[in-house]
Amino acid sequence: MTIKKSMFQLLILLCVLNANAVVAQETPLNDGVIGLWNTQSTGEHWQAAWIWHAQSKDTQLALFRKSFTVEELNTDSILKITASSMYKLYVNGTYVNRGPARNAPHHQSFDMLNVSSLIQPGKNVIAVQVHAQKMLKSYGQATRPGLLAELKLNDSVIVKTDSTWKVSDDPSWHKNSPKMSRFHQEVNDFVDLSSAYKNWQQNEFDDDNWSNAVELKRNNGWPAPQKNDRAHALTSPWTNLVARDIEYLQEQSVVATKLIAAQYIDDYFTNDIKFPKKIKAIPKVALEQPIQTDKFSKFPFQLEVSNKPLLLVFDLGEVRNGMPEFTITGTAGDKVEVISIPYMIDNQFTYHKVDANLIDRVILSGSEDTWQAQYFKPTRYLGLVVEPSNTMQIKRVGLHQISFPFEDQGTMKSASSAWVEQYVNASKNTLKVATTDAYTDNYRERRQYAQTGFYAGLGNYYTFANHTLQRRYLIQTAQEQLGNGLMPAYGPLQTDDFMVILDSNSLWVRSLKNYYLYSGDEQTVKQLLPAASKMLALLKSYSNEDGLIDNPPYAYWLDHAKNDRRGANLNLNGHYLGAIEDYAQILAWLNIDGAESYWAQAKKMRSAIQSKYWNNDKGLFVDALIDGKQSTEYSEHGNAMALALNIASTKQAHRVIETLLDETPDNYILRANGMTMVTPAMSYFLHKGIANYGFVDQSLTLLRKRFDKMLASEHNGTLWEEWWLHGSGRTGVFIDNGRTRSDAQTESAFAPALFAEFLLGIKPIEPGMKTLLLQRHQHSVDDIEGVFATPYGQLEIQWQAHQSAKQVSINIPENVQLKVDRHSLGLSGEQYLYLDGGQHTVKF
Numbered sequence: 001m002t003i004k005k006s007m008f009q010l011l012i013l014l015c016v017l018n019a020n021a022v023v024a025q026e027t028p029l030n031d032g033v034i035g036l037w038n039t040q041s042t043g044e045h046w047q048a049a050w051i052w053h054a055q056s057k058d059t060q061l062a063l064f065r066k067s068f069t070v071e072e073l074n075t076d077s078i079l080k081i082t083a084s085s086m087y088k089l090y091v092n093g094t095y096v097n098r099g100p101a102r103n104a105p106h107h108q109s110f111d112m113l114n115v116s117s118l119i120q121p122g123k124n125v126i127a128v129q130v131h132a133q134k135m136l137k138s139y140g141q142a143t144r145p146g147l148l149a150e151l152k153l154n155d156s157v158i159v160k161t162d163s164t165w166k167v168s169d170d171p172s173w174h175k176n177s178p179k180m181s182r183f184h185q186e187v188n189d190f191v192d193l194s195s196a197y198k199n200w201q202q203n204e205f206d207d208d209n210w211s212n213a214v215e216l217k218r219n220n221g222w223p224a225p226q227k228n229d230r231a232h233a234l235t236s237p238w239t240n241l242v243a244r245d246i247e248y249l250q251e252q253s254v255v256a257t258k259l260i261a262a263q264y265i266d267d268y269f270t271n272d273i274k275f276p277k278k279i280k281a282i283p284k285v286a287l288e289q290p291i292q293t294d295k296f297s298k299f300p301f302q303l304e305v306s307n308k309p310l311l312l313v314f315d316l317g318e319v320r321n322g323m324p325e326f327t328i329t330g331t332a333g334d335k336v337e338v339i340s341i342p343y344m345i346d347n348q349f350t351y352h353k354v355d356a357n358l359i360d361r362v363i364l365s366g367s368e369d370t371w372q373a374q375y376f377k378p379t380r381y382l383g384l385v386v387e388p389s390n391t392m393q394i395k396r397v398g399l400h401q402i403s404f405p406f407e408d409q410g411t412m413k414s415a416s417s418a419w420v421e422q423y424v425n426a427s428k429n430t431l432k433v434a435t436t437d438a439y440t441d442n443y444r445e446r447r448q449y450a451q452t453g454f455y456a457g458l459g460n461y462y463t464f465a466n467h468t469l470q471r472r473y474l475i476q477t478a479q480e481q482l483g484n485g486l487m488p489a490y491g492p493l494q495t496d497d498f499m500v501i502l503d504s505n506s507l508w509v510r511s512l513k514n515y516y517l518y519s520g521d522e523q524t525v526k527q528l529l530p531a532a533s534k535m536l537a538l539l540k541s542y543s544n545e546d547g548l549i550d551n552p553p554y555a556y557w558l559d560h561a562k563n564d565r566r567g568a569n570l571n572l573n574g575h576y577l578g579a580i581e582d583y584a585q586i587l588a589w590l591n592i593d594g595a596e597s598y599w600a601q602a603k604k605m606r607s608a609i610q611s612k613y614w615n616n617d618k619g620l621f622v623d624a625l626i627d628g629k630q631s632t633e634y635s636e637h638g639n640a641m642a643l644a645l646n647i648a649s650t651k652q653a654h655r656v657i658e659t660l661l662d663e664t665p666d667n668y669i670l671r672a673n674g675m676t677m678v679t680p681a682m683s684y685f686l687h688k689g690i691a692n693y694g695f696v697d698q699s700l701t702l703l704r705k706r707f708d709k710m711l712a713s714e715h716n717g718t719l720w721e722e723w724w725l726h727g728s729g730r731t732g733v734f735i736d737n738g739r740t741r742s743d744a745q746t747e748s749a750f751a752p753a754l755f756a757e758f759l760l761g762i763k764p765i766e767p768g769m770k771t772l773l774l775q776r777h778q779h780s781v782d783d784i785e786g787v788f789a790t791p792y793g794q795l796e797i798q799w800q801a802h803q804s805a806k807q808v809s810i811n812i813p814e815n816v817q818l819k820v821d822r823h824s825l826g827l828s829g830e831q832y833l834y835l836d837g838g839q840h841t842v843k844f
Helices: 007-017 419-433 450-460 468-478 502-519 522-540 570-589 595-612 636-644 650-660 683-692 696-711 751-760
Strands: 025-028 034-037 061-070 078-084 086-091 094-099 108-114 122-131 146-153 156-160 166-169 190-192 241-243 250-255 259-264 301-303 310-329 335-341 359-363 368-372 377-386 392-403 411-414 624-626 762-764 771-774 784-790 793-802 805-812 817-821 832-835 838-843
Touching: 061 146, 061 156, 078 086, 078 094, 078 122, 094 108, 122 146, 250 310, 310 335, 310 419, 377 392, 411 419, 411 751, 419 450, 419 696, 419 751, 450 468, 450 502, 450 751, 468 502, 468 522, 502 522, 502 570, 522 570, 570 595, 570 636, 636 650, 636 683, 650 683, 683 696, 683 751, 696 751, 751 762, 751 784, 762 784, 805 817, 832 838
Parallel strands: 108 241, 190 359, 771 817
Antiparallel strands: 025 034, 034 108, 061 122, 061 166, 078 108, 078 146, 086 094, 086 122, 146 156, 250 392, 259 310, 301 392, 310 368, 310 377, 310 392, 335 359, 335 377, 411 784, 762 771, 784 793, 793 805, 805 838, 817 832
């Protein structure tokens, strides 16, 4: 059951062996192009200047061209490129890549591409489309779009962005294309293909009537720029250029072949292209069985004149992120609407998904039109709305899929308990669906939240073992830190709203510790230590005599659940306590002074929580202390933290767990016994806490009771953000207005970490997973086996705990040591047995 070692594991291994090593990674792209990236920037020098269209205030979608001549072929032609906000690159008419990876302009990411396979003797052309998002700050800035690129052959720059580049705005693009969501700046297409330039990416295209680009200089600050200032690659707002430090996304075209509905409908749009600010009546279509199925069974097919829109709905079989696309020949002026949604409820088809409108509008040119949306949508169901005024031929409908190049590095399974592998696979699916160049809510907010990275890592480390996603989110969040130590809820910042969530600040520290534990990347951890120290110093300033945060001036999230947030909240302080202890552990691992003071504060906090929050009459920990007095509210959140952090005494824990396992009715918000229920995201601490005190089977039975419905065959095989697919947020009140929540949220993908610790009995205890602890926990899954990656190779483990054969077989990679708790195996004598790399069998 060995799975191949990932390329990133090799990178991490080399970094562990040599902290100063710079290891470039290569990603094959289209037509022999190689994408280059590395996690240690080498400080690239630029000769190019940022450029844009002279009419910058009116240009949102700009087209750039640069022709040049090459006398001899070269095998090492490196093109560096970046843009605000998103570029699409073509070399000699061949599509190469889109980028850059999400970034803030103060740390502008650029791509490095070996395009030698596309460079030819004689005339060549580089063509770039750049869309500038309308925003205050979202990986770019308002009124400051730009393109930066240069091509180096034989170590000499032969092409660079400057005023010799040709530029035009795209005449097919409507300047008021509607935003997908109020949460982010990406837009739906509204394009008129009859106005589009044909083959503008090709060598032969005549760009003589295009304008020359304008070189961008500093345009703000005091003193004002001088008239004779020169343009540079480093100019406001792009004050730091950083080589790409994350894998390139994989791209592939997926043809939609499975038609599930074809019916006439009322039009989705009014004539106004703008969506109403508040949608009072969300348009929905109850899908019927396909009409004339044989007519639409394969491409191409033909549609006749209709006086009412026809809706065709295709099922891609799974959720895929990508840009919808088509090839259609129709009548000039005919309208095509494309709707891309991840799921349906009760067979109702609608473009509206929680503050997001996932629909593009295209006007046909009258000849054969090939179109691809500007930005991706998470798509399982792809709808095409057409109203032919004459014969229309549909040659192709599909999705240009983009996906993070996860490599399958781990799995867990049991012949007697098939649900183990089902949850591991659901966690993998969830991570895939909710990840592009970061873990995000992929259709609604698309933000890289600090707490999301913590929970996503719990699934990622035991399945894909990808470390670049974790590293990048830690760095990008820290780059937005305020001078007082406060970190935002997400990074890079999207607007001027510095969103604060104190619990996510704590989870950022906990993620830093986990990143070090699983990757061994000491260099990055040391780089981020000052940010962690400054943030923890701020939180300490809000603490009382017990070391607990008390009446902080900032908001905290707790997943929007009902919780008593007055005074010193237990749930928040559980996250804070975990952060303090994790930071102290990092300092101890690095042999840096200062851990003792954090341990001392943690000890005080633990004592205060165990005694002052405990209500003996209820047999539960209260939500908060308000001016030293106990709250009258109780939640699974707070009690979960007391268990997960091993704060509760054995007697306290058993009373809490008895209540948690009580079969009282609930509405997934409140239980009949008065306790507030955890949300899916907060469930990790609940189930870990119950298992911590020996109730492993009971913990996992409760998990399945709450999560199993998400794995039903009619759904997407992903784990949801909420307990309901259809609900009104976190109120427990069901409504029928089409409001829904994401059915793929990485905060719910924690099961692999839970299974690894309590079913496989494996727990890393030294950075880089150089030492792992093996303990036998009491549970009924006797035949569990698994494999997962360490930076040194894969560890395999197989338990057989039947009467006929009680043994555990382990294959340990070289340079990794396994610390076996012999007492947990029922063996006497020394408590620990140490096993080095190789194949081992321990009987018990």
